[in-house]
Amino acid sequence: MRTIHTDEIIRNVKEMCIEANVHLSDDMEQAIRNAKEKETGTLGKQILGQLCENMDIAASEQIPICQDTGMAVLFVKVGQDVHIEGMNITDAINEGVRQGYKEGYLRKSVVADPLLRENTKDNTPAIIHYDIVPGDQLEILIAPKGFGSENMSKVFMLKPADGAEGVKNAVIEAVKDAGPNACPPIVVGVGVGGDFEKAAILAKKALTRNTTEGSSLPHIKEMEQELLERINKLGIGPGGLGGATTALAVNIETYPTHIAGLPVAVNMCCHVNRHVKRVL
Amino acid sequence: MDKRINVPFTKDEVVTLHAGDYVYLTGTIYSARDAAHKRMYDTMLEGKEIPMELKNNVIYYLGPTPAREGQVIGSAGPTTASRMDKYTPLLLDNGLNGMIGKGKRSKEVIDAIVRNKAVYFAAVGGAGALLSKCIKKSEVIAYDDLGTESIRKMEVENFPVIVVIDSEGNNLYETAVEEFRKTL
Structure with missing residues (x-):
């Protein structure tokens, strides 16, 4: 004891x-800086530049x-x-x-x-x-x-027959619907399985996972990569003003579920995806 | 196209702004978000005076963080505009010329923008530290009890915004994404 x-x-x-509220985690900060280098949309690149400058000012002057x-x-x-x-x-x-x-x-x-x-x-x-x-x-x-992105989150109670394709379509639908409102580039947290509330908690938890890690389950990791690629082909881009960076990562968490169900929760997070962990 | 304009501005100036223009605003703007909009709307429906002049003015959908000592304002980026959609047509019909926010607007708001020759700008969501640097003065002028949601009169200098919906109803959120998709 x-x-x-x-x-x-x-x-x-x-x-x-x-x-x-003042410092993003290293993986989030790096993801935004890398996206700025790669972005091909004109306004998109300009916006990512502002986000990089914003992180610098926040850190140096302790402004959220x-x-x-x-x-x-x-x-x-x-x-x-x-x-x-x-x-x-x-x-x-x-x-x-x-x-x-x-x-x-x-x-x-x-x-x-x-x-x-x-x-x-x-x-x-x-x-x-x-x-x-x-x-x-x-x-x-x-x-x-933040609630700009929280408000664009969704829960879908799919049928087992909908399968992996149903899960992917649900995520894409949620991202399309969010459009510029969720402050893209976003991180997409997805919870699959459990029950109604377990899926939602998994989706929130997924947002706190390092964006460079990927799921430990091979079929889920593959789904994360495929979804990220599909989302970034939507063209929504930074600020919703067109570009190749709509999402920085898709993180999926799973849990056993009931024979009759396939719950899917999509928790949106803006690029200010904040999390700090300490062990006492 | 980059433009520099002073706020408040007249309808003659509003019609020169086009969806996609990158604009730097200098002058006076007002902050108001959910709770202040609801209160202004209810007050107007009762036929009473609201505590800010709407004519030719621009409202920034903002609820800042508290200022530290020596700062004008804390972090000050835009909030999601669609939550103000219910209240916006009435404000536009009473002279409001522009709004700064982020995200989609309803058909009713777009119709009111066109009908009144107004403009909807987006500022970069999540860039509150950077945007705070363009705010040179800030004073709570009404609804003090609402805390971060009170109405502020603010002096801005070269505040960066993008025209998303112009006075003809062109909508950059639709056209920009379509244009980009063509390049893929």
């Missing part, structure tokens, strides 16, 4: 919120990369041999988010009631997904999610 005090959780979550600093989404793996001391872990995470969004001059974008719509003024509550895992460590992954 290892003891972790919630003060440590609060401090780490605070720092991660700020870090994620995008004004939509997102709703704080967390994936937390709690080792079953960890004892949390201090306060309730969920309260501690929300306190970290509260402090991070205040001290980092990040935007408070959360409303308390979806219909009454009064801003909570501290960007809480966060959306937290917990996993209980073996071991005595606590892994926290934070992914602030």
Whole structure:
């Protein structure tokens, strides 16, 4: 049994919120810079140039990369041999988010009631997904999610007979429909299998995977590559103004499902695909 | 084609802008997004005065991050325009000349743009740090209680935008993608 005090959780979550909003991960930054070199669309190339300049200014002046600093989404793996001391872990995470969004001059974008719509003024509550895992460590992954792209996400409840072709068509349809609204170049997170909500969580999780890795399953990796190629032939391009870079990556996660179903969730993320992970 | 124009501008200037033009705006613009649009719309339907002048002006769909000490404004990129579609025709019919945002517009908005000879610009989504550098002054002038969604009067210098829908209804989101596909 290892003891972790919630003060440590609060401090780490605070720092991660700020870090994620000012610096992209190395793979994301490199993907955008590489795309700028390769882009053949005139406006597309100009826009990618602005995105590179934007990353430089954000890092050097600590200005958030995008004004939509997102709703704080967390994936937390709690080792079953960890004892949390201090306060309730969920309260501690929300306190970290509260402090991070205040001290980092990040935007408070959360409303308390979806219909009454009064801003909570501290960007809480966060959306937290917990996993209980073996071991005595606590892994926290934070992914602030902007809603320009979130709003263009979709869930499809396909039939088993639709198969791989059905999955691919669903992804292409979602990307076409999103067009310029999701702030391309995008990263496409896809969840296949599970049930209605599992597919959606897988799709969100897929966005947090390194964009250069690819799935560990050969048939899924092949699908990711084929989809990326097909998406980039749509011509939507950076900013939706024409070009060869509509998506920077397609990441697919899968899970066993029911004999009667083939759920597919497509979670869109703009080029500001933010995620920071720490292990305590 | 690159153009430099001053804002606010008249209808005579609006009609010289064409879908695909790269434009640098200098002058005064106003920020308003979802909640401010809803409030202005409801106020107008009640026949009351709204807190900003619409005639000849440009609204930027923006909810910035807070400014650090010494900064004019925080990160300040465009938000998705389609969420304002419900409210936009009424604003255009009452003199608004332009909007800056990102993403598609509804048929009703495009019709109102043509009917009123207005223009819809896109700024680069997700380039909020870069765009903040073109904002030289920013002052909340109304709806302070809405926080990031309040109405701001802002002075901009060479603020980079692209004409997406012009006063004749030409739509760059459709034509640019078609053009690019032909090169594949």
